[in-house]
Amino acid sequence: METTPTVTPHEARELLHRAETLSRDAHNATRWPYITFILALGVATSLGTFAMAVTTGDTFGLAYFATLTVVFALLVFFMFSIRGRSAFSRGRRWTAYIAAWFVSYAAALAVVIWAHGSVPLAAAASGLVLVVSIVCAAREARS
C-alpha cells in the first residue's frame, strides 16, 4: 500500500515559500535586540577604551565613568528587551560573538593598563573591538 504523501510541484513550491517566509520572519522578530546590543557594545567599548588609553587625570576618570555607565545602560536595555525570549540564549553563534568581543575588549584594556598613552596601540586595539563587533552584527544581520 502506498503511504508516501503525494505533493505536486505547485504544492512543493508553496511549502518551500512558506518555510522560507516563516523562518525569516521568526528570526527577524527575535534577533534585533541581539544585533543592536553587540553593535552598541562594540562602539561604546571601542570609544571608551580609546579615550581611556590616551587621557589622564580627570579626563581619564570621565572616560572611565562614561564607558561603565553606557555599558551598564546597554546591559539593562538588553536584559529588558530579551526578557521572555529564548532565541540565541544557548546558541553557539551568540556565544562566539560575545567571546570574540571579550577577547578584543581584553586586548584593548591591556593597552590601557600596560601601554597607556600609546596612540597607535590604542587605535589598533580599540579599532579591533569596533571591527569585531561590526563583523558579528553584520554576520547576524545577514544570516
Place this chain on the structure above:
Amino acid sequence: MTATEPHPRHRLDDVFTNPVRFSIVAALDRAGTLSFKEVRDAVEITDSALSKQASALEAAGYLTIGKSFAGKMPRTSLTLTRAGRAAWRTHLDALRSIAGDA
C-alpha cells in the same frame, strides 16, 4: 542497465507532512531556539495546538522542550535538535526536487 532513482516524494518526512509541525520547524530553522510564545506568535496557533505538536516533534527526536523559571514565571523554550535539522534539510531537498519536476 541503469538504476531508476526513487521519486523524491519518498524522501519526504511523514513528521513534517502535518502543516503545524511543518510551520513549527520552519520557524525554528534559522533561530534554533525560540520561546514557546515566540513560536506560537510566528505560527499563529493556540497554546494547546502548539503544545500537542511540539510534543509530537519531541517524541520524534526533532525538538527539545526546555523548562525554566524566571523568578516565579515558568518559561518554555523549543530547540531544534541536530537530528531535527538534518531531517528538515532532507525534507526541504525533497520538496525542491519535486518543485523542480514541474
